Amino acid sequence: MWIFYLVLTFLLLILTILPKIQHSHWIFRVPEFGKIQLTYFIVFTFILGFLIDSSENFWYYQALLIAMFVHHGITLIKYTPLYRVKKHIQQNQSSEKLHFISANVYQFNKEYDRFVQLIEKYEPEMFLTMESNADWEKALRPLEKAYSHHHKVTLENTYGMHFYSKMEIKDSKTHFFVADDIPSIEVHLKTKDGFSFVFFGVHPPPPSPTEEETSKERDGDLLSTAKRVREIHEPMIVVGDFNNVAWSKSSILFRKTSHLIDPRIGRSFVSTFHAKYQLLRFPIDLMFHSEDIFIKNLKTLENFGSDHLPVYCEFFIDHKNDGQEERIDYATQEEKAEAEEMIQDGKEEDGNRDAVVTEG
Template identity: 80%
Template sequence: MWGIYLFLTALLVLLTILPKIQNAHWIFRVPEFGKIQITYAVVFTFITGLFLTHSQYIWYTQTLLLALFIHHGITLIKYTPLYPVKKHTQRSQSSEKLHFISANVYQFNKEYNRFIELIEKYKPEIFMTMESNGDWEQAMKVLEKDYPFHHKVTLENTYGMHFYSKLEIKSAQTHYFVADDIPSIEVHLKTKDGFSFVFFGVHPPPPSPTEEETSKERDGDLLSAAKRVRDLKDPVIVVGDFNNVAWSKSSVLFRKTSHLIDPRIGHSFVSTFHAKYLLLRFPIDLMFHSEDIFIKELKTLENFGSDHLPVYCEFFIDHHNDEQEDEVEEATTEEKAEAEEMIQEGKEEDGNRDAIVTEG
């Protein structure tokens, strides 16, 4: 038992240290995703140590575990209701409440009807799908009678994106920031009560042993989107499968570069992946918004057969409410230079993806 305890302690120390090393290889980046699980494992190991009394060195390792818990806890507590944030009320000058669903449908998921039933149940004004290919596009045609406005990027490489809206689309474009097979979408919308805003959808590739060896393309794509968003004049929402967690260095750089707000802070993690394994579920489908947009509700919905849970959001727009101004952080000169370097590295990285991907 003592040997297992020491092994777990050493492993947890290693998994804590690896993300601190600024190396883009997936070995260093993947442990960032598991910070919640690592914290639970630290607590479990610490409790186990309370029952081990035969070693005189037990309190050295217990103290180390306590330090690990404090280290992770300082970051994670920001994404819980224990962290104090202002509560915002809807005023008469604001827009009507709006709703969207963002869902990585998993390209090889054939349960199209379950997703269609989800949309029909919650009736969001707008929704976006990721990993949606030609088969998904064909299946979703039944929704076009209720969602007459759309912007489609149909790909078979697991990076297709489809956007559907009941609201008028004033303009829409597809960006390819770091690679010609990794799209981001920018959709300018107008509400029925006259409010304009921008919906920005992203889905960069993840660093992993089965996909991209490094995080360079992911980080370069996200920070390119951040620069584009920063120049937009209308209120903006950025949503998608970031293949990243909110506390990673590149996510923090994204937030500061874009001048956007993370609505998870002070509320919840909103963990989405993997949909089938509760204990191995990470919050990688993220959302950020500008200070004129106020979030009423942000949560996951029921599984429809994908490996991601869909994200549901209720929000409103208010140009006259400045209560969120102090939540906007700006990048320092050093951080801006670092972001530019990461963008360049992302453009130079060769992802070597197939144009058509089959399940295997």
């Protein structure tokens, strides 16, 4: 049992150290997804230490576990209600409450009706689907009567993307920032009460042993989005399957470069993947917003057969309330240069993806 304790302690140490090494290979990037689970295992191992026959070095290992717990805890506590952020009350000059659903539907999920029923149940003003191909587009057509405005990027490579809105779309664009098969969408909307804002949908490829060997395309795509966001001077929401966690270096660099706010801070993790395994669920479907967007509710909804839980958000727009300015972090010149380098690395990376992906 003592050997098991030691092995577990050193494994946790390795998984804690790996993400601190700024290398783009998935071996270094994937462990940062599991920071929540690592923290639970650290607590488990610490308690286990008191239940076994220990050596004279016992307290050195326990101190190491405490240090790791503090290291992870300092980051994670920001994404809980224990980390206080100012709450904002909706005023008369603000827009009406708006709602959206963002969902990675999983291209090979055939339970189309469950997703349609989800949209009909919550009736958001707009919704975004990722991994939606031609079959999904066909399945979503019954919703087009209520959602008469849309922007569609139909692909069979698990990176298709569809946006549907009850509100007027003033303009929309599809961007291919780092690769010609990885789209991001930019949609300019106008609410019924006259407020304009921009909705950005993103879904970059993940670093993993089964997909992309490195995070270069993911990071380059996200930071290209951040760069584009800075060119737009309207209320902004960026949402999607980031295949990233909010506390990673590239996510923090995205937030600083874009001058957007992470609504998870002071609220909750909003973990979405994997939908079927609660203990192995990571918060990789992220959202960021400008200072004149105020979030009232951000949560996951029920599973509809995908490997991701859908994200539901309630928000309003208020141009006259500057109470969130203090929540914006700004990139240094060094960080801006690093972001440009990561964008270039992403463009130069060859993703080597199939145009049509089959399940299996």
